[in-house]
Amino acid sequence: MAAKYDQIASKIRAMIRDGAPGYTPGSRLEGENKLAADYKVSVPTFRRAIEMLKNEGLIDTEHGRGTFVRAPRRPVERRNDRHQWEKDRARASEAERLKTGATEKDTGLTINDLVFHAEYEEIDAGADIAGVFGVPVGTRVLHRNYQTRHHDEDTPFNVSDSYLLVETVAGNPDLLDAEQEPWPGGTQNQLWTVGIEVDRVEETFTARPPTAEETERLGIRPGVAVLALRKVLIDTSDRVVEFSDVILPGDRTKMIYTTQLTRW
Amino acid sequence: MAAKYDQIASKIRAMIRDGAPGYTPGSRLEGENKLAADYKVSVPTFRRAIEMLKNEGLIDTEHGRGTFVRAPRRPVERRNDRHQWEKDRARASEAERLKTGATEKDTGLTINDLVFHAEYEEIDAGADIAGVFGVPVGTRVLHRNYQTRHHDEDTPFNVSDSYLLVETVAGNPDLLDAEQEPWPGGTQNQLWTVGIEVDRVEETFTARPPTAEETERLGIRPGVAVLALRKVLIDTSDRVVEFSDVILPGDRTKMIYTTQLTRW
DNA sequence: GAGTGGTCTAGACCACTGT
DNA sequence: CAGTGGTCTAGACCACTCC
Known part of the structure; x- marks a missing residue:
C-alpha cells in the first residue's frame, strides 16, 4: 500500500502529463487547503505530495501567489x-x-x-x-x-x-x-x-x-x-x-x- | 534568517565533511528523538533536515535500524x-x-x-x-x-x-x-x-x-x-x-x- | 484584508529491526 | 520486547502577494 502523499503525487503527475483542465503549463493549482480537503488528507500530507513534484521539476510554488504547473523548459x-x-x-x-x-x-x-x-x-x-x-x-x-x-x-x-x-x-x-x-x-x-x-x-x-x-x-x-x-x-x-x-x-x-x- | 531545518542540515553536513566523531562513513547517528531534543526542535523539523541530507546523498536511513553516514561510493x-x-x-x-x-x-x-x-x-x-x-x-x-x-x-x-x-x-x-x-x-x-x-x-x-x-x-x-x-x-x-x-x-x-x- | 504558501509544533499510530 | 524511522493529523503563526 503506497503512502497517501505518494498516491496524490501520482494523480497530479498524471493530470499534468495528460494536460487535464487546470493542469496545463502555467496554470495555477487551487489552494492547498481546498485540495487537501478534496483528497481527504491533512494539509501537511498534501504538501508532501507537492514537495515531490517540485523536486521532479513538474511544478513550482511561489510564496503568496500559488502553485503553478511548470512550462517544459526549452531544451x-x-x-x-x-x-x-x-x-x-x-x-x-x-x-x-x-x-x-x-x-x-x-x-x-x-x-x-x-x-x-x-x-x-x-x-x-x-x-x-x-x-x-x-x-x-x-x-x-x-x-x-x-x-x-x-x-x-x-x-x-x-x-x-x-x-x-x-x-x-x-x-x-x-x-x-x-x-x-x-x-x-x-x-x-x-x-x-x-x-x-x-x-x-x-x-x-x-x-x-x-x-x-x-x-x-x-x-x-x-x-x-x-x-x-x-x-x-x-x-x-x-x-x-x-x-x-x-x-x-x-x-x-x-x-x-x-x-x-x-x-x- | 535561515530556517531551523536548514541550519541543522548545514551543521550536520559540516560534521560529515570534517569527519567529526560519530559522523564518519558508515557510522550510525543517534536517534531522531535524541537529536531533535539536542537541537531544541520538534521531531518533524529535525526530520526535515535529515530529508535534505538524504537527497544530497550524504546519509541513508534504514527503517527500524537507524540513520547512517553514507560511505562515498567508488566512482x-x-x-x-x-x-x-x-x-x-x-x-x-x-x-x-x-x-x-x-x-x-x-x-x-x-x-x-x-x-x-x-x-x-x-x-x-x-x-x-x-x-x-x-x-x-x-x-x-x-x-x-x-x-x-x-x-x-x-x-x-x-x-x-x-x-x-x-x-x-x-x-x-x-x-x-x-x-x-x-x-x-x-x-x-x-x-x-x-x-x-x-x-x-x-x-x-x-x-x-x-x-x-x-x-x-x-x-x-x-x-x-x-x-x-x-x-x-x-x-x-x-x-x-x-x-x-x-x-x-x-x-x-x-x-x-x-x-x-x-x-x- | 483576504488568500496564498512556508515554518514549526506535539503527539498518535504504524512498520521494521534487533535481541 | 524496546528502539528505530515512516506516516499522518490538527492547528498555530508567519511572510508574501494582490487588491
Missing part, C-alpha cells in the same frame, strides 16, 4: 561537434564569424533572442586552477565569467567561468578587455590571434545536486540535478591553454557526443 | 576513448581479448571483483526502437539486459539494455545465446564476427531524477540524479547496427570525453 543541446565547427571558423573573416555565433548554433535562436553578459578579472591561480594548467600557484590568470539567457526568460541557461593564463593572451590586449564581448568566433578565434591552435578538447563532468548558489543563478529547484562540466582546451604542443567550468541545468540539457573511430 | 569513470580501444581489440585473438574486458579497464578492477549478469530476449520493435534503427515497427529485435556490480556491494553500478536487429546477427548463432556472456571483446567483436565494422559512436544523454524502478535497481535515493545515456553504434555504411540505454548513478559517475580536432 538546450550541447554537441561535441561544436568544437570542430568552432575551429573551422576560427580563421574566417570577421564578417563570416559575425554571421552566427556558437550559442545561436546550439540553440537555433537568433542573436536577438539572447542576452549575453561577460565579466573579466585578473586573479592569482589557486591550487585547483594552477593544477589544471600545470603552473605554480600564484601565476596570473584571466578569469572570465559568462552568462547567457533567453530574452523572455529570467534565468540564464548557461553560466560559465573561463580561465586563461595572462601570459598566454598578453600578446593581444583586446583579449583582456571585457568590452570586446561578445567576441565573434569564440575562444578558438581569440587563441588564434595569439598564435595558438587547439588540438583537442577534453570534457569531464558529473551530475550532482546543485549548490545553494547555483539554484539561485540558474533558477532551478534544489533537488533537480545539474551537470557540472569542465572543458579543457589543449593546443598542438600538448599544453593546456584554456579551461572553463560550466553548470548546465540537468533537466533541460541534452548532451550529444560523437566519437569517430579510425578505419580498419 | 566509475566513463571515457569515450573506450570505443577506439574496443575497436582496436575487436579483431584480436580470443586469448588477447580475454586478458582484460572493457569494464575492468573502466573501473581498474579485476574480473574477480565483478559480478556480471546478462539476459537475452527476442522482441518485436516498438516505435522507439524501430525509430532508432529506421526499420518498420514489429521488426524482430534482440534485447539484451546487462547488470554489473562489485562483488562487495549489493547494487549494480551499471544497468544497460542493448538492442540489435535479429537479422543483423543471425549469421552467428552464438550471438543469440546469453550463455556465451560475458563475451570477451564486447559488442564490437560480436559485430565483427558478422562482418560489421563500427565507424562512429553517438552518445546522447541527460541528467534527470530516477524513476521508481531505477532507484530500486541501482540502489540510489530518489532525489539523487541519474545520467540516462543512449549509445548508438553506426557502421561504415551509416547504418545503425546497435544501440544501448544505460542508466548511470549521477553521483558516482565521472564522464570524460575527448574530441580530437583536425589540424590546420
